[in-house]
Amino acid sequence: xxxxxxxxxxxxxDTGLYNAxxxxxxxxxxxxxLFGALxxxxxxxxxxxxxxxxxxxxxxxIPLATVNTLVLIISSVTVVxxxxxxxxxxxxxxxxxxxxxxxxxxxxxxxxxxxxxxxxHHHHFPSTNNFYAIYFTLTGLHGLHVLxxxxxxxxxxxxxxxxxxxxxxxxxxxxxxxGLYWHFVDLVWIFLFPVLYLL
Amino acid sequence: MTEHHxxxxxxxxxxxxxxxxxxxxxxxxxxxxxxxxxxCLTGITVAIAYQHFEPPVAIAAALIVASIKAFLVAGxxxxxxxxxxxxxxxxxxxxxxxAMLIWGPWNHHYDYFGR
Numbered sequence: 001x002x003x004x005x006x007x008x009x010x011x012x013x014d015t016g017l018y019n020a021x022x023x024x025x026x027x028x029x030x031x032x033x034l035f036g037a038l039x040x041x042x043x044x045x046x047x048x049x050x051x052x053x054x055x056x057x058x059x060x061x062i063p064l065a066t067v068n069t070l071v072l073i074i075s076s077v078t079v080v081x082x083x084x085x086x087x088x089x090x091x092x093x094x095x096x097x098x099x100x101x102x103x104x105x106x107x108x109x110x111x112x113x114x115x116x117x118x119x120x121h122h123h124h125f126p127s128t129n130n131f132y133a134i135y136f137t138l139t140g141l142h143g144l145h146v147l148x149x150x151x152x153x154x155x156x157x158x159x160x161x162x163x164x165x166x167x168x169x170x171x172x173x174x175x176x177x178x179g180l181y182w183h184f185v186d187l188v189w190i191f192l193f194p195v196l197y198l199l
Numbered sequence: 200m201t202e203h204h205x206x207x208x209x210x211x212x213x214x215x216x217x218x219x220x221x222x223x224x225x226x227x228x229x230x231x232x233x234x235x236x237x238x239c240l241t242g243i244t245v246a247i248a249y250q251h252f253e254p255p256v257a258i259a260a261a262l263i264v265a266s267i268k269a270f271l272v273a274g275x276x277x278x279x280x281x282x283x284x285x286x287x288x289x290x291x292x293x294x295x296x297x298a299m300l301i302w303g304p305w306n307h308h309y310d311y312f313g314r
Binding site: 015016017022025026029032033036037039040041043044047056062066069070073074076077080081084087088179180183184186187190191193194195197198199 | 268273301305
């Protein structure tokens with residue numbers, strides 16, 4: 001039996017939104033609270049001691065983190081360009097931009113791995129002190145979100161793109177929705193970068 | 200009919216965005232301007248960090264720049280500047296509870312210095 005999911009293309013008359021879009025915003029709201037709780041913990045830990053170590057003094061690599069910031073910003077642009085090309089009906093270009101987004105995400109993870117490896121090499125673990133505990137928790141959780149985005153993008157570049165042939169508008173909406181998620185991942189990093197590395 | 204035309208035809212009926220090539224090209228230009236602004240602001244964030252300001256000044260400056268960057272990403276890439284009222288309502292509730300999460304420990308900060 002085939003059951004049609006309602007309003008995944010056309011907006012619902014009462015909300016003015018297609019369901020997936022409202023769904024992703026509700027999900028992102030819950031994500032704000034998840035990261036918010038950890039930022040709250042950071043403020044509590046930081047304000048509870050007379051001296052909080054500077055990321056630079058703890059050996060965090062600012063140039064690498066700056067590159068990672070730029071990589072995520074570029075990926076935000078490429079994902080929105082993929083969506084723009086789908087609106088123009090150009091799947092080929094859209095897939096190229098999605099591929100670029102995936103590459104950026106991979107680049108981000110490679111740089112993060114280099115940073116983590118360096119920390120472990122210097123015997124810096126989450127158990128070392130409160131600074132590293134919150135550093136690894138926040139960046140680790142963020143990294144998991146990047147990984148999740150990579151899986152979704154890989155799916156839409158590959159098997160997921162078959163939907164374009166039968167339901168192009170629904171596919172376009174799917175890319176818009178995962179783009180919103182990806183911009184949120186970028187948004188979190190925009191705050192993590194100065195808070196952990198620069199202050 | 201090609202795959203390309205099928206997609207364009209369906210979009211005419213179901214999308215709330217203006218999908219004309221001119222409108223999309225205009226949006227793309229806007230995205231690129233936002234990208235350059237974000238890249239410059241990242242440079243400013245790093246430059247501020249190397250100025251050795253007093254912690255309160257450094258924190259305020261870094262958070263102001265980060266907030267401007269967040270506004271650009273949310274406003275333009277996530278289209279929050281032209282979104283439906285329901286999403287604003289969801290976000291208003293979220294912002295309230297997020298502010299409570301941040302305000303709580305921040306208040307503790309003042310308790311610490313007031314001891």
